Amino acid sequence: MAEDNKKTVYTPDDPRGLNEPFLPVAIAKQIDLPGNKNVSDAPIKVTGRYITKEYDMGTSRNEKIQAILNPLKSNKEKFWGLKGISFDVFEGDVVGVIGVNGSGKSTLLNILSGALVETSGRLVIKGQTSLLSVWDGLRDNLTGLENIRLKSLMMGLSNKEIDDQINDIAEFSELGKFIKQPVKNYSSGMRSKLGFSIAVHQDPDIMIIDEALSVGDQTFTRKALNKMKEFKAAGKTIFFVSHALGQIEEFTDKTMWIQYGELRAYGDTATILQEYKDWTKWYNQLDDDVKKSYVSARKQAQNDFNRTQLAERIAEDGHLDNNEKKKIVRDNEIGGRLSLLNWLLALAGTGIFAYAVYMYTYLGR
Numbered sequence: 001m002a003e004d005n006k007k008t009v010y011t012p013d014d015p016r017g018l019n020e021p022f023l024p025v026a027i028a029k030q031i032d033l034p035g036n037k038n039v040s041d042a043p044i045k046v047t048g049r050y051i052t053k054e055y056d057m058g059t060s061r062n063e064k065i066q067a068i069l070n071p072l073k074s075n076k077e078k079f080w081g082l083k084g085i086s087f088d089v090f091e092g093d094v095v096g097v098i099g100v101n102g103s104g105k106s107t108l109l110n111i112l113s114g115a116l117v118e119t120s121g122r123l124v125i126k127g128q129t130s131l132l133s134v135w136d137g138l139r140d141n142l143t144g145l146e147n148i149r150l151k152s153l154m155m156g157l158s159n160k161e162i163d164d165q166i167n168d169i170a171e172f173s174e175l176g177k178f179i180k181q182p183v184k185n186y187s188s189g190m191r192s193k194l195g196f197s198i199a200v201h202q203d204p205d206i207m208i209i210d211e212a213l214s215v216g217d218q219t220f221t222r223k224a225l226n227k228m229k230e231f232k233a234a235g236k237t238i239f240f241v242s243h244a245l246g247q248i249e250e251f252t253d254k255t256m257w258i259q260y261g262e263l264r265a266y267g268d269t270a271t272i273l274q275e276y277k278d279w280t281k282w283y284n285q286l287d288d289d290v291k292k293s294y295v296s297a298r299k300q301a302q303n304d305f306n307r308t309q310l311a312e313r314i315a316e317d318g319h320l321d322n323n324e325k326k327k328i329v330r331d332n333e334i335g336g337r338l339s340l341l342n343w344l345l346a347l348a349g350t351g352i353f354a355y356a357v358y359m360y361t362y363l364g365r
């Protein structure tokens with residue numbers, strides 16, 4: 001069946017090609033690597049089932065106010081950054097995440113790290129995650145040293161623990177005297193060095209690395225890759241987004257190929273990289289107008305996607321047991337972690353707070 005999907009998608013004028021292939025849980029779930037560890041031996045670290053992310057495209061003030069006042073009836077245009085992806089990741093897996101620009105890689109990684117909340121689906125993460133992204137997590141007005149302290153405190157380290165390792169982190173970053181400068185004066189490569197140094201010293205169970213190695217200079221990238229190999233050898237679980245396919249090939253065992261909000265393929269790195277390269281070759285030989293319509297059809301499908309389509313996919317997935325299906329469908333209907341009940345509670349809480357402020361301001365004097 002997977003063969004079938006691949007064939008149709010590689011043919012530009014095949015009508016089925018307009019729908020990205022959809023990987024049911026059965027395919028995305030069990031990935032056994034020949035000669036490597038058997039999946040059944042390692043405990044599962046991260047399970048995703050039909051994870052979606054629906055973005056609001058409206059940006060005007062009115063639209064935002066309307067969405068806050070009436071979240072269930074907002075008319076704002078929507079865009080599905082993720083259309084329901086499923087996977088299992090095992091302890092010690094080093095998973096590359098690839099795909100063209102705007103396919104949903106950062107969206108997925110931000111959801112895994114907790115920086116974004118998924119719209120629906122089931123996500124189970126066993127362990128502490130640490131996101132390392134060039135664009136995230138550093139405060140511009142603080143110096144490098146202050147950022148190290150702040151991020152370490154946020155990860156739950158005591159001041160004593162931070163004092164013990166702050167010099168090691170600064171030294172690993174190779175920032176020299178710039179470590180005492182505000183981060184707003186750093187280049188993107190310097191930010192990446194600082195972010196990477198902080199993250200690796202926090203020793204998380206699950207490291208999530210989003211393009212962070214693409215901007216550093218080659219010597220630092222090499223040092224960072226070596227450090228990540230130490231993590232790999234220590235059995236840590238790592239997600240690694242990169243457009244540098246050489247890094248993915250060198251460093252990861254498995255790869256997820258995300259395309260227009262779908263998990264298009266997931267398997268051992270060599271196979272998936274070959275599929276991705278074949279697809280890129282096919283795409284690159286298209287005429288410009290065919291390319292344009294190919295991309296716009298897929299973006300349109302992300303606009304048009306809806307909960308009914310998602311529910312149909314879940315219902316048809318014969319590899320989920322009924323309980324699992326019910327849980328996912330329930331999340332899907334209500335809209336993810338923010339349930340109707342939560343909304344009502346939040347609204348009631350805000351009302352009580354406003355009333356208390358009013359009483360204090362006007363009556364309490």
Ligand SMILES: Nc1ncnc2c1ncn2[C@@H]1O[C@H](COP(=O)(O)OP(=O)(O)OP(=O)(O)O)[C@@H](O)[C@H]1O
Binds near residue numbers: 055079081099101
């Ligand atoms: N806050 C947002 N509001 C609306 N749309 C968004 C938002 N964030 C991301 N998107 C859209 O979701 C899609 C996925 O974006 P994402 O950043 O996850 O892609 P990506 O694969 O990481 O891309 P890149 O390789 O360029 O970093 C894109 O079409 C993007 O425009």
